Amino acid sequence: MNTVEKWGLFEVSLKGPSAGNPFTEQSVSATFRSKNEIVTVDGFYDGDGVYKVRFMPSFTGDYVYETVGSFPEAESAGDFTVTEPTGNNHGPVRIANTYHFAYEDTTPYYSVGTTCYAWAHQPEEVHKQTLEELDKGYFNKMRFCVFPKHYIHNFRDPETFPYEGTPVDNSNLTEENFSYFVDFSGNNWDFTRFNPEHFRRMERCIVELQERGIEADIIVMHPYDRWGFSVMNREQDDLYWNYVIARFSAYRNVWWSLANEYDLMRAKKLEDWEHYADLLCKKDPYNHMRSIHNCIPFYDHTRPWITHCSLQRQDLYRHVEYTTDYRTRYQKPIVWDEIAYEGNIDMGWGNISGQELTRRFWEASMRGGYAGHGETFMNPEDILWWSHGGKLHGESPARIRFLHEILTQTPGLGLKQGPGAFDETVAVPDEMIPVTGYEIHYYGFGRPSFRDFVKPADENWRVEVIDTWNMTITDAGVHSGKFRIALPGREYMAVRLTRV
C-alpha cells in the first residue's frame, strides 16, 4: 500500500507519447478522493515520455484516484493511505486572525523572510553554501524566481533555462552598460516547450526549503529579463502559469508571488495580473498564499484574491512605521518583503547597516507586521546573497533569528501596536481587547537610560530587558504600581512586561 503524509506530496507517474509537442498537444489530469475531499488537478509533461500528476492530501485516511488524459496510457487508477504528519510538517501556511499566519495544524507562523532571487539558478557550490546558511535557522520564508535574473551583478547565464532554445549572447554585458531597456532579439526560444530540468531544479529548492521549515515564496514573473520571458504573449503566459501551477502546487510550503515589481513589467496590464490571479485561484486547489509585489505603486491589496500585502518600502526614511496604517487599510497581513538590504553596494536599497535592517524588522514586527531580509555586500566573487545565495556576511541574520524566537513567545497568534508614548513602539497581543498581560516596548534608535512604567498596584508584572542587538534577555524582576526600569542608554533596546 502506498502511503504519504498528510500535506505530503503524492505523485502519479505515467508513461505517454513523446512525439510532437507533448506540452501543448497532450494533457493529463487526476481526481483524488477520500471521505473528506475530492480534488481534481492537472498534470504536466516532465520530458522523456513521462507525465506526472501531483496531489497534496489535506486529510488522513484512505484515498483513491483516477487519471484521465489525451493519450491511452493516461487512464489509470490507484489508492493510497494518508498518515499523520511528522517532524516539522505543520501543513501549508494560512491566514490567521486577519493580520497573521498559522500553519494548517494551527501552529502560529511568524514570518521572518529572506530573498535570494536567483539561488535556484546557481552552480552547485554556491547552492551548497546557501543551504549551509539556511541550516542556521535565520529565516522561515524565502523569495525566489522561476525565471533567471538579468540585472547588475547578474549577467552570468543560469544553470538551466525554462525553455528549449538558446539565449542571447551575454559576453559583452557589464555593470557599466547595464540598461533596463533590453533588446530581446538574439534569443531563440520555443515558448511552447519547457525544459523540465529547469523546473526540477526549482522543485529541489522547494523541497530543500521545506525540509528546513522555510516557506518558498515563488516569484512567478519578474521584469529583470534579457531573454524575453517577461514579454511573452497571453497564450504563452497561460501555458507557463498552468505548467508552474501543475508542478508546484502540491508542495505544502509554496507561496505564490505573482510578480516581483509588477509595475516595472511594462508589457503587462492590470487585466493581465487579474487574469493570472483568476487562473491561479481556479487551478491551485490548495489556496496557497497569493501576493503581488510592487516597485513603486502598491497593487490594490484589497482585491479578494490577495491573501497578504507583500510590500516594498515607499520612502527612504519611513516605511515599516506605516504597518499599522496598512493593516487598517487592507485588513490583511502586512509583509514588508523589501525594506532595503544589509550591505554596501552603491544603491540605497542595498547598503544599510545590520543595525538599521534589524531595527526595521523590529519596527515592523512590533506593529504586527512581518519583514524580509536581504544582503548585498560587494565581494570579489560577486556573489550576493540577495540574488545568488552563497555565504552570508552580515550581522543581521542572527538578530533576525533572535527576534523570531521572541515572536514565537507571543501569547496567541500575533502582535499589534498598542498605545504608547511618542518615542516607543509598543507591541501587545493582537486581540480585540488584549487581556493577556503581555507588552513589548521597543525604543528603536532612542537611547533611554531608564523608563518608568505604571501598572495596577494589585498586579505583578515580570519585566525583562531585551537587547535586540546583543541578543540578550535580562530579568529585571517582578513589579507592581509605578516602577522604574534601568536601561543601558544604548540603541535598539526593548522592555518586555508579562503579567504573572
Place this chain on the structure above:
Amino acid sequence: MNTVEKWGLFEVSLKGPSAGNPFTEQSVSATFRSKNEIVTVDGFYDGDGVYKVRFMPSFTGDYVYETVGSFPEAESAGDFTVTEPTGNNHGPVRIANTYHFAYEDTTPYYSVGTTCYAWAHQPEEVHKQTLEELDKGYFNKMRFCVFPKHYIHNFRDPETFPYEGTPVDNSNLTEENFSYFVDFSGNNWDFTRFNPEHFRRMERCIVELQERGIEADIIVMHPYDRWGFSVMNREQDDLYWNYVIARFSAYRNVWWSLANEYDLMRAKKLEDWEHYADLLCKKDPYNHMRSIHNCIPFYDHTRPWITHCSLQRQDLYRHVEYTTDYRTRYQKPIVWDEIAYEGNIDMGWGNISGQELTRRFWEASMRGGYAGHGETFMNPEDILWWSHGGKLHGESPARIRFLHEILTQTPGLGLKQGPGAFDETVAVPDEMIPVTGYEIHYYGFGRPSFRDFVKPADENWRVEVIDTWNMTITDAGVHSGKFRIALPGREYMAVRLTRV
C-alpha cells in the same frame, strides 16, 4: 564726542524718580536722528532711580537725539558719531533670498544653532563652562528663555527672578512628582515691578553671545512654569513685552522667539500671540527676526510677521526630510530648532546618538534648511546642556562645526535640494537655475561603496569625498563625462562636485 559702531548699542542714561512704581508710573522715550534715519524708541526703568534708552544705529555718521518723559529730568539731548563696524560686527541677521539669512552687511549667515534654555539663570561656575564651550565655535545661534524653567532636571530656583517677590517653595519637587499641571499659589510676585538685575543677567548673556558671533534667539514666553509667569493677564503681559523690547532690541544679535511650544501655553489664545506680534512689530524698530515655536501643531507660518519657520519635528522618524516641502509651503527659511537632542535621558526627544543628530543636521542643511542642536546626557551633577549649559559631553558639536565650515563654502547665499536619486540628498546653490556648478551628494545612513556620476564631456569637475562623521575632505580628482567615485561603504558620507 561720543562714538559708537554702526550696529553697536548707544545708551542714554537718565536720573529720575524712584518713588512710587517707576515701572508703571513713569515713562521715557528718545528720538535718534541722522541724515539717513529717524528712530523713536521707548526707554525703561533700570532701578535705583536710573532710566535708560537704547539705540542701535544702522548708518555711519553724525546722530543727534532728544529724550522726553514723564518726569522733568527726562528731557535731554545730545549727539554722537557712528563709526564703521569692526571685528565680527556684521550687523543684525536678515532674511536673504527667501529661504536663507545674511547679516545686514550681506555676509551670508548659515545657522547652526544650539539650545540652553535656562543658561542665563545658572550659577557663575556653570555659566563660565558654557562660555568655554561656546568659545570653541560649534554654534552661531542659541535659544534661551527670559523666564526661568520649571521642568524635569530643572527644579533649582534661578539665580534671579524677573519680578520682585518670592517664589513658591521648591524643596519638595522631585523628578517623580513632576507634573505639567502646576498650582501657582504659594508664589508672591508683584507683576508690576521688574527685577532689573534679572534682565541685566540676560543682557550680559546677549553680549557674551554677540562677542562670540552667536545670535541670541530669545524665547520671550514659555509654558514650563511653576511661578505663574505663563498665566499673567493681558496688562501684565504687555508690561513685560514692552520692558523686554525696550531693553533688548538695540542688541544687534537679538532674535525674537515669541514662545517655545506656544501650544502648551493653555492660558494663551491665538489672539494673544497675534497681539504680542503686533506689539513687537510696532515697538522693535530694527525688525529683528521673529518666530514662534511649536510643540505639536505648527503656528501658521504664513503670517506676515513671522520671518522664518522655527520648527519642532512632528514625527519620530521623518522630519527634517520635509524641509523642501515646508520651504514650498511657507516661502520662508526653515529652521529646525528642535529635532531631538544627543543624549540618553529617558525621553525620545533627548536620547538620540551624535551620529543621528549630525545626520539630521545634514539632511536639513542639504535641503536648504537649518538645524539646531541640544544635549541631554544623564550626569551626577544633573547639569544638562539643553537647559543649563555647562560642559558638552557629546560627539555632535564638532561635526556641526565641520558642517558649518562646509556651508560657508556655498557659492551664493544658500543651498536647496536639487534633483537626485531616491537614495541621496543632493544640495545645489539656491538659484532659480543653478549655474554655479556646485553639488553636494549626501548619502545619510546609506553605505555605498561607490557612486557613478555623469557630467558633460567638455566640463571638468573637481570631486571631493566628505566624511561628515570623521570630518575629512578628501580630494578625488578632476573628472569629466561618466566617472565612478570610490567610497568607503560607511554611513554619513557625501561627495562634493565643483565645476572648475
